[in-house]
Amino acid sequence: MTKVAYYPGCAMNDRASHLDRSARDAAVKLGFELDELDKWTCCGAVPPVSEERVMNLIAPSRILKSVRDSGRDTLITICDFCYNTLKRTNFSVKSDIITRKRVNAFLADDEPERDYIETDDSLWKDYTGEVKVYHYMEYLRDVLGYEKITDNLKRPLNGLNIAPYYGCVMLRPLNEIQLDNPENPSIIENFIISLGAEPVKYSYRTECCGSYLSISNPAASTRLCYRILTSARNSGADAIVVSCPLCFYNLDSRQQAIDEAYPDFKALPIFYFSQLLSVALGVEYSRQGFEKHYADVSPVLDKIGGISGKGDAK
């Protein structure tokens, strides 16, 4: 089985460990293994903007360097924040020689044996951005191919209308991420099609859910999530699929606050993309952590079970 370096990130390791589990289960069904890095730290969640803040690039660079040093050139992550931070850090290290030198000067402190007078036979090798950072879905699209998913479907999601939700950091900023068109993306749509379901077109799929404002300004985040959820529901969605633990939290747990603030609101189940993937590939419902969801997912699960006749016996 192919082993691919995997960076889970803090949320997946702790509060959203059920999402991490579903991603690993799905990978095994698709014939590769997510090989967690031996040693990793928080990536920092938000990349720095100004040159003065080179300090914030050190942690993600160290993670990327450890991947390269272990002889691999691919790193998968399933969290949008980690993806954005790691990919943008990699971009700055790769494209900006001054940043690269400063970052490597810090990284060198980890290696006491480094010969500071650089000679040709020095063991030290600067990290120059060799690792390619993949989002799990990007890996499915570019490396594995959607046919592989379609061929392995055990419980096709036929008849389900699923609304893709991209959020902010998965696609933007374009020049550094280069994943898809930031205004009219298609990667999650194609993923949904490969599972046998129908993607729903609606207006707010790339609109921000409030991100960390959920903590500092909950009212603003409630309004944004209400707009997204209502727009998706009015377009006929049975569920929303997200790819970021914070979007997941905002769109799911915030439904309680939305319910109190907007009387016309109707709940909508939220799924992480890895949950839908592993469900479609035949992993048991009990391994998905559905009990942690705020919005009731059973209407969707009933539909899956009802159509293919292969749902879990309850």
Add this chain to the structure above:
Amino acid sequence: MTEKVGLAPPVSPPIRLTRGSYGFKQRVIDLSAQSIDACYQCGNCSSGCPLAQEMDILPNRIIRLLQLGQKDDIINSETLWICASCFQCTVRCPRGIDIQAVMDTLRQIALEEGIDHFGPGQIDPEQAAEVPQPGLVGVYRKQST
């Protein structure tokens, strides 16, 4: 109807340009590496901003104030703390200004001045126990020193 401050015609005393205002503008340009003067006030950033209706100074006005180096107006504005860094403005700017980077720089300068916006004391403990960590890390990094 509630008064929408961000959309009201600006009421302000005459703008004074000083040596200090030039210094502030130059500092932002140096830190963010963006050409502030490229902005021609098309308003695309403000029209695309999902949080514009909560802001007291719209993003395009922030840029205009920045062109004139009006540090106090900008640093004390609520806009900096309402921005969720979603990059919508950055993606849509026809002049290629990374407005999110400018906002981050302005936040950085505001924090240097000691204007902390968010601290551990302000967080709802119930929420802190269940929100995914990127949210906590993000809010502290963006809104406190």
